[in-house]
Amino acid sequence: MSSEWPLWEIFIRGQHGLNHRHVGSLHAPDAEMAIRNARDVYTRRNEGVSIWVVKSNDITASSPSEKGPLYDPSNSKVYRHPTFFDIPDEIGHM
Amino acid sequence: MYAQLVKSEGSKSREDMTPEEIAFQDRIDRNEKIEPKEWMPEGYRKTLIRQIGQHAHSEIVGQLPEGNWITRAPTLERKAILLAKVQDEAGHGLYLYCAAETLGVSRDELLEKLHSGNMKYSSIFNYPTLTWADMGAVGWLVDGAAIMNQVPLQRTSYGPYSRAMIRICKEESFHQRQGYDIMMKMCAGTPEQKAMAQDALNRFWYPALMMFGPSDKDSVHSAQSMAWKIKMNTNDELRQKFVDQTVPQAEYLGLTVPDPDLKWNEEKGGYDFSEPDWSEFFAVIAGNGPCNAERLGARVKAWEDGAWFRDGLMAHAAKAGERARTARHAAE
Ligand SMILES: [Fe+2]
Ligand SMILES: [Fe+2]
Numbered sequence: 001m002s003s004e005w006p007l008w009e010i011f012i013r014g015q016h017g018l019n020h021r022h023v024g025s026l027h028a029p030d031a032e033m034a035i036r037n038a039r040d041v042y043t044r045r046n047e048g049v050s051i052w053v054v055k056s057n058d059i060t061a062s063s064p065s066e067k068g069p070l071y072d073p074s075n076s077k078v079y080r081h082p083t084f085f086d087i088p089d090e091i092g093h094m
Numbered sequence: 095m096y097a098q099l100v101k102s103e104g105s106k107s108r109e110d111m112t113p114e115e116i117a118f119q120d121r122i123d124r125n126e127k128i129e130p131k132e133w134m135p136e137g138y139r140k141t142l143i144r145q146i147g148q149h150a151h152s153e154i155v156g157q158l159p160e161g162n163w164i165t166r167a168p169t170l171e172r173k174a175i176l177l178a179k180v181q182d183e184a185g186h187g188l189y190l191y192c193a194a195e196t197l198g199v200s201r202d203e204l205l206e207k208l209h210s211g212n213m214k215y216s217s218i219f220n221y222p223t224l225t226w227a228d229m230g231a232v233g234w235l236v237d238g239a240a241i242m243n244q245v246p247l248q249r250t251s252y253g254p255y256s257r258a259m260i261r262i263c264k265e266e267s268f269h270q271r272q273g274y275d276i277m278m279k280m281c282a283g284t285p286e287q288k289a290m291a292q293d294a295l296n297r298f299w300y301p302a303l304m305m306f307g308p309s310d311k312d313s314v315h316s317a318q319s320m321a322w323k324i325k326m327n328t329n330d331e332l333r334q335k336f337v338d339q340t341v342p343q344a345e346y347l348g349l350t351v352p353d354p355d356l357k358w359n360e361e362k363g364g365y366d367f368s369e370p371d372w373s374e375f376f377a378v379i380a381g382n383g384p385c386n387a388e389r390l391g392a393r394v395k396a397w398e399d400g401a402w403f404r405d406g407l408m409a410h411a412a413k414a415g416e417r418a419r420t421a422r423h424a425a426e
């Protein structure tokens with residue numbers, strides 16, 4: 001039979017209360033084994049307190065050629081940043 | 095080094111490049127990272143697969159010479175340390191295989207090419223580890239040489255490769271230090287123990303120098319790889335750096351580097367040293383080193399003996415998935 005184990009993407013929450021972050025991928029027959037393997041491959045030095053595994057095939061990614069249409073529109077919306085507005089010094093911190 | 099002889103695809107002058115290739119080179123020159131799905135020249139992709147694959151194979155095969163001593167480590171603590179070190183190397187191999195797979199090659203294809211001898215691994219792992227002092231020499235010299243090459247590769251142009259190198263570099267200094275620690279212990283021990291340490295240095299010195307690959311004047315594929323930033327320094331630059339760093343460490347141990355011509359050169363601010371025997375290097379790369387057959391044999395055997403287990407777990411996963419689907423249906 002010999003079919004390759006599927007690929008899983010591994011996400012780990014570090015110690016610091018941050019979001020889970022993508023750290024890499026690995027092969028495993030199922031989700032449970034993927035978590036066990038992720039423990040050994042990606043947290044040998046206490047790098048995490050929680051692991052998510054997702055089958056790589058189940059991830060849909062934006063395509064690099066869409067970069068322009070997707071992200072350019074936000075360039076012109078400078079008023080979304082607080083520094084766009086001049087607030088008089090007398091007002092103090094805002 | 096871990097990738098010593100990577101054949102690079104054709105080098106092109108700017109006039110001969112297509113507009114796409116020019117835009118690509120400009121991105122690299124601006125130090126932008128190239129990510130998996132983005133456009134890249136076919137040669138860049140192929141060269142990277144070879145290089146990252148060779149690097150991954152080296153990490154995996156590199157476990158064997160040290161694995162040889164896990165059951166015979168002198169203390170329980172040394173055994174635990176060596177086990178952790180060797181486990182790290184398995185991790186390094188896995189990070190790198192994953193990076194290679196983002197370029198469109200499968201894990202099984204890479205392993206098949208290793209097992210059939212169509213892809214190489216570093217020449218250094220074809221030397222035997224005869225005594226416990228070799229565990230010291232390997233950590234100190236082999237991991238030391240690996241670090242020299244891997245630190246600049248953290249800045250390589252291919253995103254997944256660069257990120258793998260960053261993880262690896264974080265773990266490597268433990269490897270080198272545990273090796274040097276073994277050497278310090280041996281050198282502070284009985285005269286017999288110190289002689290073992292000297293013997294290990296004698297045997298590993300030139301093979302360690304070979305890890306950086308052939309001399310620049312014989313290294314045909316460097317220019318293109320350097321333009322693409324998948325090779326950051328020339329072989330000779332790194333070898334010189336390694337010698338300059340290592341000689342004082344040997345002196346501290348009271349050991350003699352086995353090179354009568356080794357001499358500090360004030361003018362260049364580095365040591366003059368003898369080149370390794372390059373005919374030996376090419377023989378080892380071609381499969382005729384002292385342990386080539388044994389190393390590759392151990393890999394192939396592990397792969398074949400594990401086949402029933404890999405297949406069994408897949409069958410189990412398929413059945414469990416099927417059962418879960420049926421249960422969901424019944425509940426609906
Ligand atoms: Fe390593
Ligand atoms: Fe290594």
Ligand SMILES: [Fe+2]
Pocket residue numbers: 183237240266269
């Ligand atoms: Fe290492």
